[in-house]
Amino acid sequence: MFFQRPFYFPNAGSRNVFSELERMRQDMGRLMEGFGSEIFSQPSAGVFPLVNLTEDTNGYFVRAELPGLKADELNITATGNTLSISGERKISIEGKDIRYHRREREAGSFSRIISLPGDVDANKVDAKLTDGILTVYIPKAETAKPKQITVK
Amino acid sequence: MTDTIGKELQARQKTEVNAPAEQTTQGVIFVPAVDIFESEKDITLLADLPGVKSKDLKIDLRDNILTLSAEVAPFEEADEKDLFVEYEIGNYYRQFTLSELINQEKIDARLQDGVLRLILPKSDKAVPKKIAVKVA
Numbered sequence: 001m002f003f004q005r006p007f008y009f010p011n012a013g014s015r016n017v018f019s020e021l022e023r024m025r026q027d028m029g030r031l032m033e034g035f036g037s038e039i040f041s042q043p044s045a046g047v048f049p050l051v052n053l054t055e056d057t058n059g060y061f062v063r064a065e066l067p068g069l070k071a072d073e074l075n076i077t078a079t080g081n082t083l084s085i086s087g088e089r090k091i092s093i094e095g096k097d098i099r100y101h102r103r104e105r106e107a108g109s110f111s112r113i114i115s116l117p118g119d120v121d122a123n124k125v126d127a128k129l130t131d132g133i134l135t136v137y138i139p140k141a142e143t144a145k146p147k148q149i150t151v152k
Numbered sequence: 153m154t155d156t157i158g159k160e161l162q163a164r165q166k167t168e169v170n171a172p173a174e175q176t177t178q179g180v181i182f183v184p185a186v187d188i189f190e191s192e193k194d195i196t197l198l199a200d201l202p203g204v205k206s207k208d209l210k211i212d213l214r215d216n217i218l219t220l221s222a223e224v225a226p227f228e229e230a231d232e233k234d235l236f237v238e239y240e241i242g243n244y245y246r247q248f249t250l251s252e253l254i255n256q257e258k259i260d261a262r263l264q265d266g267v268l269r270l271i272l273p274k275s276d277k278a279v280p281k282k283i284a285v286k287v288a
Contacts, residue, residue, distance in 0.1 A: 048161040050238035056231050063227075065202035065239060067266035089161060097191055104185040105200055108161035117235065132202035132266015133227065 048110040049085065049134075057146060059139040060116050067132035068105075074129065078122040078138060085134070086111035118144035163238075169245050180242035184220065188248070192280060194273040195252060201244055202266040203227065211261055211270065218248045220268070253277055 049064035062083055066074070074087040091107040119141035126137045166182040187198040197218075201209065204222040212219040222244040253275040260271040 046163050048163040050163050050165075052237050052239060053235040054228060054232040055235055056229070056233070060235070061228075061232060065266070067200040067202040069265065091187070094189060094196070095191065098189040098196075099191075101188040101190065101195075103187050103189075105187045105198060106161060106185075108159035110161045129265070131205060131263075132200070135227070 047112045048108075049112060051085075051112070051114060053114065053116075055117075055140075059137055060120065062114060062134075062136040062138065064134045065132060066129070066134050069129065069132070069134075071129050074127075074134065076125070076127050076136060078120060078125045080122070081116045081119050082113050083116060083120075083125075083136060083138060084111070084113045085136075120144070166239065166242075168242075180240055181245045182240075182242050183246050184222075184244045186246070190252075190274075192274075194271050195250070195254070197248075197268070197270040197272070199244075199246070199268040199270070200266065201263070201268055203241065204244065204263065204266065204268075206263045209261075209263060209268065211259075213250075213254065213256060213259070213272075216250045218250055218272075219245075220247075221245045 049066055051062050051064045054061045054063075062085075064085065066087075066089070068091070069087060069089055073090070074085065077084045086109075088109040089107050091105055116138065121139045121141050124139045128135045169181040169183055184199045184201050186200075187196075189196055199220060201222050203224040205225070208223040208225065210219075210221045212221075224241055224243055226241065250272070252272075255273045255275040258273040260273075262269045
């Protein structure tokens with residue numbers, strides 16, 4: 001009982017505490033998996049710009065938020081099954097006699113390579129920049145397109 | 153000219169609004185990044201609102217509270233399947249309290265390439281006047 005342990009060491013039960021924590025962590029991990037990767041999506045690359053990749057039967061769509069960029073400030077190339085997006089976001093100096101209250105928008109250069117799941121037709125890539133959203137459409141190579149097979 | 157030569161942009165998740173009241177509409181709401189600066193004559197606000205069309209942007213100024221709210225229409229087509237999602241799409245909302253008097257009639261707002269430029273001219277009362285000190 002209590003008097004049998006005159007000095008109370010808070011660490012005495014630490015092994016139990018940690019194993020309990022570990023069990024909770026594993027439970028949380030299982031819970032997260034259950035929700036699917038979409039909701040808890042972390043930046044898989046952590047490289048600017050963050051992109052969303054979608055596909056339809058004919059091609060891939062890569063979308064990125066690039067507010068304030070002009071089309072000629074972007075450099076997009078496609079080779080094999082990779083797409084590379086690079087450029088520089090510029091924020092102009094607004095004048096001499098101004099005082100900033102807030103400065104949250106960031107400028108800087110960026111460069112990113114995205115691996116696409118299948119082979120693409122690099123000659124037919126189409127890129128659009130509207131309202132600060134870049135949409136790159138990359139048609140799949142003929143070999144990568146799903147073929148409908150009719151059963152006779 | 154920019155003051156950020158050689159700097160690399162870092163990937164960043166958008167910040168969600170900590171709304172005091174629950175929203176009636178579904179979906180996430182983000183806080184847009186802004187630059188606010190003032191000169192002697194006006195206050196300028198620049199806000200990053202990627203994906204917002206000018207018809208979906210609401211700017212409201214009353215009782216010195218400036219409210220920006222913008223809706224983003226989904227731009228994916230129906231037959232697209234997600235392969236990976238690194239950023240979420242949602243509406244934007246942000247409020248500011250202005251300490252200066254604003255000449256409401258001369259407010260100018262432009263939305264270009266997903267960036268809002270809002271110019272709020274100070275009212276005549278708020279423009280600082282130089283006070284000459286006379287030598288007695």
